[in-house]
Amino acid sequence: xxxxxxxxxxxxxxxxxxxxxxxxxxxxxxxxxxxxxxxxxxxxxxxxxxxxxxxxxxxxxxxxxxxxxxxxxxxxxxxxxxxxxxxxxxxxxxxxxxxxxxxxxxxxxxxxxxxxxxxxxxxxxxxxxxxxxxxxxxxxxxxxxxxxxxxxxxxxxxxxxxxxxxxxxxxxxxxxxxxxxxxxxxxxxxxxxxxxxxxxxxxxxxxxxxxxxxxxxxxxxxxxxxxxxxxxxxxxxxxxxxxxxxxxxxxxxxxxxxxxxxxxxxxxxxxxxxxxxxxxxxxxxxxxxxxxxxxxxxxxxxxxxxxxxxxxxxxxxxxxxxxxxxxxxxxxxxxxxxxxxxxxxxxxxxxxxxxxxxxxxxxxxxxxxxxxxxxxxxxxxxxxxxxxxxxxxxxxxxxxxxxxxxxxxxxxxxxxxxxxxxxxxxxxxxxxxxxxxxxxxxxxxxxxxxxxxxxxxxxxxxxxxxxxxxxxxxxxxxxxxxxxxxxxxxxxxxxxxxxxxxxxxxxxxxxxxxxxxxxxxxxxxxxxxxxxxxxxxxxxxxxxxxxxxxxxxxxxxxxxxxxxxxxxxxxxxxxxxxxxxxxxxxxxxxxxxxxxxxxxxxxxxxxxxxxxxxxxxxxxxxxxxxxxxxxxxxxxxxxxxxxxxxxxxxxxxxxxxxxxxxxxxxxxxxxxxxxxxxxxxxxxxxxxxxxxxxxxxxxxxxxxxxxxxxxxxxxxxxxxxxxxxxxxxxxxxxxxxxxxxxxxxxxxxxxxxxxxxxxxxxxxxxxxxxxxxxxxxxxxxxxxxxxxxxxxxxxxxxxxxxxxxxxxxxxxxxxxxxxxxxxxx
Ligand code: F6P
Numbered sequence: 063x064x065x066x067x068x069x070x071x072x073x074x075x076x077x078x079x080x081x082x083x084x085x086x087x088x089x090x091x092x093x094x095x096x097x098x099x100x101x102x103x104x105x106x107x108x109x110x111x112x113x114x115x116x117x118x119x120x121x122x123x124x125x126x127x128x129x130x131x132x133x134x135x136x137x138x139x140x141x142x143x144x145x146x147x148x149x150x151x152x153x154x155x156x157x158x159x160x161x162x163x164x165x166x167x168x169x170x171x172x173x174x175x176x177x178x179x180x181x182x183x184x185x186x187x188x189x190x191x192x193x194x195x196x197x198x199x200x201x202x203x204x205x206x207x208x209x210x211x212x213x214x215x216x217x218x219x220x221x222x223x224x225x226x227x228x229x230x231x232x233x234x235x236x237x238x239x240x241x242x243x244x245x246x247x248x249x250x251x252x253x254x255x256x257x258x259x260x261x262x263x264x265x266x267x268x269x270x271x272x273x274x275x276x277x278x279x280x281x282x283x284x285x286x287x288x289x290x291x292x293x294x295x296x297x298x299x300x301x302x303x304x305x306x307x308x309x310x311x312x313x314x315x316x317x318x319x320x321x322x323x324x325x326x327x328x329x330x331x332x333x334x335x336x337x338x339x340x341x342x343x344x345x346x347x348x349x350x351x352x353x354x355x356x357x358x359x360x361x362x363x364x365x366x367x368x369x370x371x372x373x374x375x376x377x378x379x380x381x382x383x384x385x386x387x388x389x390x391x392x393x394x395x396x397x398x399x400x401x402x403x404x405x406x407x408x409x410x411x412x413x414x415x416x417x418x419x420x421x422x423x424x425x426x427x428x429x430x431x432x433x434x435x436x437x438x439x440x441x442x443x444x445x446x447x448x449x450x451x452x453x454x455x456x457x458x459x460x461x462x463x464x465x466x467x468x469x470x471x472x473x474x475x476x477x478x479x480x481x482x483x484x485x486x487x488x489x490x491x492x493x494x495x496x497x498x499x500x501x502x503x504x505x506x507x508x509x510x511x512x513x514x515x516x517x518x519x520x521x522x523x524x525x526x527x528x529x530x531x532x533x534x535x536x537x538x539x540x541x542x543x544x545x546x547x548x549x550x551x552x553x554x555x556x557x558x559x560x561x562x563x564x565x566x567x568x569x570x571x572x573x574x575x576x577x578x579x580x581x582x583x584x585x586x587x588x589x590x591x592x593x594x595x596x597x598x599x600x601x602x603x604x605x606x607x608x609x610x611x612x613x614x615x616x617x618x619x620x621x622x623x624x625x626x627x628x629x630x631x632x633x634x635x636x637x638x639x640x641x642x643x644x645x646x647x648x649x650x651x652x653x654x655x656x657x658x659x660x661x662x663x664x665x666x667x668x669x670x671x672x673x674x675x676x677x678x679x680x681x682x683x684x685x686x687x688x689x690x691x692x693x694x695x696x697x698x699x700x701x702x703x704x705x706x707x708x709x710x711x712x713x714x715x716x717x718x719x720x721x722x723x724x725x726x727x728x729x730x731x732x733x734x735x736x737x738x739x740x741x742x743x744x745x746x747x748x749x750x751x752x753x754x755x756x757x758x759x760x761x762x763x764x765x766x767x768x769x770x771x772x773x774x775x776x777x778x779x780x781x782x783x784x785x786x787x788x789x790x791x792x793x794x795x796x797x798x799x800x801x802x803x804x805x806x807x808x809x810x811x812x813x814x815x816x817x818x819x820x821x822x823x824x825x826x827x828x829x830x831x832x833x834x835x836x837x838x839x840x841x842x843x844x845x846x847x848x849x850x851x852x853x854x855x856x857x858x859x860x861x862x863x864x865x866x867x868x869x870x871x872x873x874x875x876x877x878x879x880x881x882x883x884x885x886x887x
Pocket of ligand 1: 549
């Protein structure tokens with residue numbers, strides 16, 4: 063379909079006509095974008111719909127250029143195959159004629175880009191919405207006429223008068239675009255692009271950036287006129303504000319009163335969310351629309367924790383009756399069966415021993431989420447009891463030292479390797495997986511059943527061939543997930559389910575899913591002003607894009623959440639570390655915070671100095687009413703948990719209030735030290751308070767943060783679900799690997815030639831200064847099949863034989879050895 067036709071179809075109810083005129087006798091080329099507001103009104107109901115505005119071609123942009131030979135309208139779609147002017151073109155001329163103006167006059171009537179942008183953005187709603195859609199209308203705001211008649215019946219008076227007085231500066235475009243003889247198509251494409259890039263600052267089918275919308279501008283204005291004039295110290299005294307700046311759901315209490323925001327800010331942020339169609343986008347996500355548009359995939363991590371009875375279809379699969387929830391539960395059942403089999407001794411290792419060690423091999427999203435959950439459950443009473451006798455370790459880094467640390471003291475005969483990789487191609491994971499396979503072979507012999515009985519795969523369904531090729535039993539030891547599960551959103555799939563259920567039992571994993579599901583339901587159904595992930599997401603946008611805070615911290619006041627900051631770091635930075643909107647336009651606003659964090663109180667003695675006096679980084683404080691395992695020492699007036707929580711409550715106030723010079727002086731501090739001991743304050747935070755850190759609570763926390771990330775991405779108009787940014791580094795690493803292989807293979811003094819002198823230099827320095835311990839055995843160094851085995855093949859310094867023989871008959875204990883509580887905490 064030609065572009066103009068497409069545009070006409072796309073932009074319902076607005077007649078948009080792009081014409082190139084060679085204006086005679088005037089020696090200018092004129093590009094006309096003609097809008098017909100009359101057609102807008104004719105589609106509105108009631109009185110307004112009956113009002114006929116005179117069609118006003120607007121945004122008529124004059125292009126300075128050499129006069130063209132042809133005086134015809136010249137868009138490719140204006141010509142038929144024989145080069146004759148089409149009906150469409152004649153109609154366009156008629157529109158101009160009916161406007162009753164001379165062409166020279168047409169060329170001087172111009173529209174403000176705000177006007178066209180506003181219309182463009184409102185194009186869909188104009189047809190379907192009530193007239194109040196235009197209220198408040200920026201076009202009316204400064205219009206006396208409109209102010210005088212601000213009632214429903216006169217809703218459009220200001221609008222109309224604005225339309226009559228539209229003005230924008232005329233813009234010159236380079237003469238080269240008007241040169242004849244370069245091919246009509248090319249010529250007009252060039253003009254169209256230039257017009258839209260340089261005049262409209264957007265492409266016809268690429269809507270404007272959110273920062274150009276009035277809702278965004280209002281927030282900017284509000285920041286300048288109100289928030290920049292306020293201090294959290296004063297805002298916090300406002301009783302009404304504090305009563306309204308919290309939200310609660312299923313035990314989760316969010317206090318956001320220490321944000322540099324007022325109730326008006328929240329209203330304006332919700333307006334922004336509405337104009338960005340946030341609720342529709344959330345619906346699109348949870349109902350399986352392919353919102354990951356660069357990979358053409360649905361984003362359905364919420365389906366991973368949906369009730370068995372629910373039905374969710376991936377976009378166009380609805381017709382094939384392909385309910386993804388059914389498949390999710392089939393895999394969960396399979397995982398339950400398998401993990402219970404391992405835990406009750408029905409499924410044994412190659413040598414008939416119980417499998418009590420689990421090594422989960424994976425990186426990024428195939429590691430961080432499960433590790434976060436593992437750390438939560440490690441000290442959770444039910445977790446402690448159900449993990450008795452089992453070991454869970456994670457192998458992520460391709461550094462051989464990680465391999466060594468992970469398995470040096472384990473017995474391979476009692477170890478189950480879980481390879482977690484959606485793609486089953488990630489270089490680090492696959493090398494580590496091969497290392498683990500080698501480790502098993504080294505101790506149990508190179509038999510295919512060693513792999514079949516000791517290696518499990520959690521991978522995307524499309525990786526099944528690669529899983530099989532690795533030697534894994536794909537019928538019983540393969541747990542699939544789907545391409546609609548993003549890596550960093552995958553902990554609720556087999557990625558987390560297999561290692562966590564092996565270690566802690568399936569029931570605890572199920573509670574984790576339930577917690578996440580509870581937040582999903584809240585996220586999908588709660589109104590914006592009460593919706594915890596939406597509030598947090600909107601505040602994220604506010605802090606980053608408006609207040610300019612580039613960094614954000616996650617501060618769990620719970621040691622068991624020690625890996626949460628790392629999980630959020632990947633979740634958020636891989637998701638929102640983007641610059642392109644979904645329309646391929648680069649953002650002109652800040653997107654994607656730098657996230658870091660550490661459990662309190664450790665962080666207080668590390669980076670809090672900077673948070674209090676240096677740069678401002680909005681903080682998320684996460685605390686619990688009850689500890690997983692409190693300590694009450696004799697003679698102490700507070701339990702250790704209360705001590706911890708005293709810090710949880712104090713820090714946000716210290717950040718918000720700061721300390722004034724007068725307050726410092728009143729403490730009797732020497733005058734010259736006063737500036738050094740003054741705290742400006744006004745540093746924002748939120749506090750999330752929950753009952754107790756359980757598997758269920760961990761699921762709630764997970765979902766809150768997953769959804770916060772998505773909300774920010776939706777507002778910013780970016781794709782939070784792809785990760786092309788990690789590809790370039792991978793490609794370059796492959797190049798370097800080839801160069802290293804060549805260097806290691808070479809007997810002579812091989813010189814690496816890299817893509818630039820610096821890389822050449824450092825690579826050669828590395829090769830010349832590292833032992834030539836090549837794995838390449840093509841030379842004479844180690845001959846396969848000879849008695850001279852490559853010593854580097856051995857993973858561990860230790861041999862495990864003695865250890866494994868000593869424990870042949872032992873089964874995992876059923877009671878922990880903490881004593882005193884009869885096997886349960
Ligand atoms: O780091 C990039 C990334 O693609 C992550 O998104 C993903 O979680 C990780 O690599 C691991 O990928 P895979 O699960 O395919 O091994």
